[in-house]
Amino acid sequence: MSVNIHEIARRCNVSIATVSRVLNNKGPVKPSTREKVLQVAREMNYRPNSSARSLSTRKTDTIGVILPELVDEFFMSLIHELDEVAHKYGKYLLISSSHSSRNDMETIYEFMAGGRVDGIIIMAPKINKQIQNILKNNIRPVVLLNCDVPHNYAVRIKIDNYHGARSVTKHLIEHGYKRIAMVKGPSGNQDAESRWNGFMQEMEANGLAVNEKLILEGDFTLRSGYYAFLRLLNMDSTEKPEAIFFANDMMALGAYHAAHVLKIKFPEDIAVVGFDDIFTGRIVHPGLTTVHMPISEMGRKSMEYLIKLIEGEEELIGHEEVLSTGLVIRESCGCTQNWLPGDI
Amino acid sequence: MSVNIHEIARRCNVSIATVSRVLNNKGPVKPSTREKVLQVAREMNYRPNSSARSLSTRKTDTIGVILPELVDEFFMSLIHELDEVAHKYGKYLLISSSHSSRNDMETIYEFMAGGRVDGIIIMAPKINKQIQNILKNNIRPVVLLNCDVPHNYAVRIKIDNYHGARSVTKHLIEHGYKRIAMVKGPSGNQDAESRWNGFMQEMEANGLAVNEKLILEGDFTLRSGYYAFLRLLNMDSTEKPEAIFFANDMMALGAYHAAHVLKIKFPEDIAVVGFDDIFTGRIVHPGLTTVHMPISEMGRKSMEYLIKLIEGEEELIGHEEVLSTGLVIRESCGCTQNWLPGDI
């Protein structure tokens, strides 16, 4: 249908080889014929067919992105950043999330073995043996996000949940709270485990005992935070926590919801902190003290590393990088308001 | 590098034509050779090369998605839904947002003329003549989202901002408010204009005069809502509005921010409503009354239409569909709490 290289060649009275050479700026071409070809191509709105080119060069200029889900600010920010960087390097993004029906493996295989992409960025809850085999046996490079698998075949980027959790726990301790509760994330979840470890070790490092009753498990949802909060509030006053560390902001927001119903005030009645630094935590009152996730940085670095790998920097393979988190102090922890009107 | 059809053919002692036939379930093949081929293909983990296949069939099984930006719940929900439906039909998603450096036209052209996709879903603030020409002159089908251009070459799906605005305005009027202010979105913006029209017409239909001073223009950001709110509050009591309709939730949330600083209570001191139904509006206290955008529906329908177009249902071309919005009543308008503890 659309114009191809033969048509250009015909109109310019040259061979397709010559046309290809000028279009790709490769090999010597007489300036005058170069001009001619360029002009005709422009006039005809010529665009090389990407399939044909890929078939021949084995390059697609496409990056595969596989994410566990496509909900939340988290993934939107990540995609946003991936898109920015990809665009900067002239790459396109083939995005997919894990689905119940078509599992990750299928998608990964289609992307990799089907030759749809030049490389792949994966964030998957579980990278099983089968997937690892696919990744290992494919020449196309891989960047793994927040994954906890052997990775001598891939670049791996992680977020430092552990130290983030320690720092926010430390912050609570510095406020003088001693009975600190934690609402954990779901067991088995990578992020949840690290945050939990960080909390425990910081408590221990400060000689604070952790009352087992003050450790609840949630599932990262608003709802589970809401109920965990209710349970904690119902303890008798000798045990009731002075502060609660929710393993993510969403659960902390569940507590906000309950607090409104019960007329409980943060931080006067009880202090709460979260983890993730989602937008809503900035807006609620009082502002939610939390830990910032370096999502943009994760997006940027993963894309940059992948592109370098694609360009052949093999010495990067096996590289691991841990991105640090940052404490975001607002008011729910007991600090006084640290923003001015207008500072929004 | 990876195994190809020749290798399969060689091992099965058949021609590549036969292999191709069984792989595509096309043409007659003796059951026993079919079995053999299938087995060998499985053993070798064979996967057809997508570029080669596309080059030959002119199909990519890929859908191009071009969005104005990749931030906000709005786009995340949209992408989420597109991904769901695409996956259901075995399609892949090539996603790009508008960029300053590479404009939409470039991307669209690369997707369409470069043969990277079978069809395209576009949501772009401005579809200029040049882009329209590209779309019109390409055989590949197009679905336009919330666009206001002639579209006899594309399916177009819009959201009914106008009636959404009327219904939320009506709701305020039914509460007995007479001096109702509106903080508009940026002029020139499609959604902003429709919402503004809806507001004006509903006011008029109820015989309510609109004081020009009560009409402010924002730019859909938190910040602009914050300042608009401050300005409205500073009016003298004879003019000061009893209720404010913010053209989107984000601006309404700016008002929440200011309200906390100034110790102003919604809806006791002043009622506020928004538009969009973003997550944060559910969490803040009091809950923000707003208008729900049928984003998932938009995503689902646009993908389904596009796939039908790709499959050749030409009679759909030119079809336009307007999706209705829905009033979401919470408490910021003056209604009493309509959710129970635990109902989150």
Add this chain to the structure above:
DNA sequence: CTGAAAGCGCTTACAG
């Protein structure tokens, strides 16, 4: 500086 030709990995009439 340029062109003829092979090849990338597939699909698909066509002939048998």
Add this chain to the structure above:
DNA sequence: CTGAAAGCGCTTACAG
């Protein structure tokens, strides 16, 4: 039911 061959639109040694 099967295979040889052409073709999809490019790139790239190779020869001139």
